[in-house]
Amino acid sequence: MRHLKYIVFFFLTCLYRQNSNAAGSEQDFTAGNVKDKVIKKDSSGTDPKPVADPKEAFKNILNTALTGDGVSGARLNPMAVSFVEDYIAKHRKSYLAIKESKELHLTLMDQVLQQHGIPKEMKYLAVIESHLNSRITSWAGAVGPWQFMPATARNYGLVVNKYRDERTDYYKSTHAAARMLTELYAEFNDWPLVVAAYNGGSGNVHKAIRKSGGSKDFWTLQYYLPNESMNHVKKFIATHYIFEGEGGITTITKEETKDLLNNAAKLNEEEMKKSTAYNITGRFSAAVIIKYVEMGKTEFDRYNPNFDNEIALNGKYNLRLPVQKMNVFIAKRYEILEESMQLLLKPAGGTQ
Secondary structure (H helix, E strand, O other): OHHHHHHHHHHHHHHHHHHHHHHHHHHHHHHOOHHHOOOOOOOOOOOOOOOOOHHHHHHHHHHHHHHOOOOOOOOOOHHHHHHHHHHHHHHHHHHHHHHHHOHHHHHHHHHHHHHOOOOHHHHHHHHHHHOOOOOOEOOOOOEOOOOEOHHHHHHOOOOEOOOOEHHHOHHHHHHHHHHHHHHHHHHHOOHHHHHHHHHHOHHHHHHHHHHOOOOOOHHHHHHHOOHHHHHHHHHHHHHHHHHHOOOOOOOOOHHHHHHHHHOOOOOOHHHHHOEEEEEEEOOOOHHHHHHHHOOOHHHHHHHOOOHHHHHHHHOEEEEEEEHHHHHHHHHHHHHHHHHHHHHHOOOOOOOO
16 A cells, blocks of 8 residues: 555656646746756757747848848838838738748749749739738729729729629739739839839829929839828838848839949959850740759859849840850750740649
8 A cells, every 4th residue: 555655646746747847848938038948959969950030030131131132132222121121020920921821823923924024023012912812802892812903904804794703813813914014014114113003003103203303213203102102112122022032123113223233243354254145035044044054043143133034024135154154055045945935834724
């Protein structure tokens, strides 16, 4: 009997210690007392890797935004810093969740937009319009991922009636959005103004241009736009930074684009000497060129900044490559162009 009491006492003591330790761990976690914890070595005898600090990732985005030291080299305009900082802090977590859960829809949009020669980053308009929710309806009656009003949707080829509403179709509505974006870019030749016009209409953008004394620079005319349209552009820019980790050709004005290309990372004298340029025309893809000439993306981007966007908008580019890699490109250029076109025209499907 005495042995039985000892066994029961030992069991209850262990259970009490286990519950106390669990409670203590929970209290430490909720209090955020991470520094007071002792980090034990794992079974291999090495210290476990520290968990990535989300604040550090957030700080890195802002640093890249201000310095423009990402692959694209795009720098955030100082007039947008405060807005973008607040927007990223508020929406980063939820938008990264969308990036993961809606990967197939984002890929589909990439393919459709590129078929129309529109930079794929314009898909972030749909993110801020609807959070990529195909069934969402605004208070004004706009529907779908691209938030088309009925009349606008019909103008760009979508069926909208009491039996069928193609505004909810990701594939078809993205084609319609691409047609609209193509018209707006032909009208303004500037992506921030395209975003403003998509939100508030071309008329409001033209009115803002007139009121600003004829300026077509968004940062100059922004205060003459409706407040919603002005902020829509800044939301788009912030969203681009959340998804891409940096800015790009669609987050800067036409004048800023010229400055970016002029001030792109310069090749040193030795690299210039060992490289050569070749004027190309056609919808070549950087990814396909990189594959054929066996070149890293970062290195290719240094030689050819904003290649895909320039090709999409202008259909031509003064390609620069190291001499040996250029010889490979010239020998394989027809195969590269054919594969680039196949990639561009690859059916995206009609995912709902």
